[in-house]
Amino acid sequence: MIDTFLLDAFHWSQLLQPQFYIEHGGLWLILFVVFAETGLFAGFFLPGDSLLFVAGIYSTNLANEVFPTGNEMMDLLVLLVMISTAGILGNSLGYWFGNKVGPAMYQWKENLLFKRHYLEQAHDFYEKHGGGAIIAARFIPIVRTFAPIVAGIVKMNASRFLLFNVIGSVAWVFSMLVGGHYLQKWILSQFGFDLKLHLEIIVLGIVLITTAPVIFKLIFNKKKTV
Helix, strand or coil: CHHHHHHHHCCHHHHHCHHHHHHHCHHHHHHHHHHHHHHCHHHHHCCHHHHHHHHHHCHHHHHCCCCCCCCHHHHHHHHHHHHHHHHHHHHHHHHHHHHHHHHHHCCCCCCCCCCHHHHHHHHHHHHHHHHHHHHHHCCCCCHHHHHHHHHHHCCCCHHHHHHHHHHHHHHHHHHHHHHHHHHHHHHHHHHCCCHHHCHHHHHHHHHHHHHHHHHHHHHHHHHHHC
């Protein structure tokens, strides 16, 4: 049965669809995705924001996998604690990796893509805005994968990093879970529109919202340099 699914039903595009993880792995797979997206280089393409938002819509089902509570607030709390912990551990791994490879990077030969002063600029940036950068990076796809690694490379203070790592992870997970849960509840009661039947709309909306600031920044900077 598993072989049939892997050979006949699976397509790589499903890795970009939040419902794939919920249907085929549930909460445990969500924990791995959040950990990988924030702690492993290869996790940058995973659907963190939309996955958590959809997880909020399915919060009761997911919480029941590990700790049935019979209370929607407790269901959200269970998910918040477990997923936030996965995010904190993922960022910590990224920081540790960056911290280990950082010293060697200062000895790298400079080329078109790498300049030693890039590291110095990043160090100054994290010294000045490090806390805010770590928190803000949680809400920006791709950036959240590499922000902790860069923080480790430039030797951001470990205690300071941990503090903002925790704050950022909890804020990110809380906002996505609660947003998905209560938007589903409100729209269903007010309009009879079940978001579970139209998840593609949710995914598209979240992708547009989370990537719009990055696209705007790129366009704005390009115009300034012209």
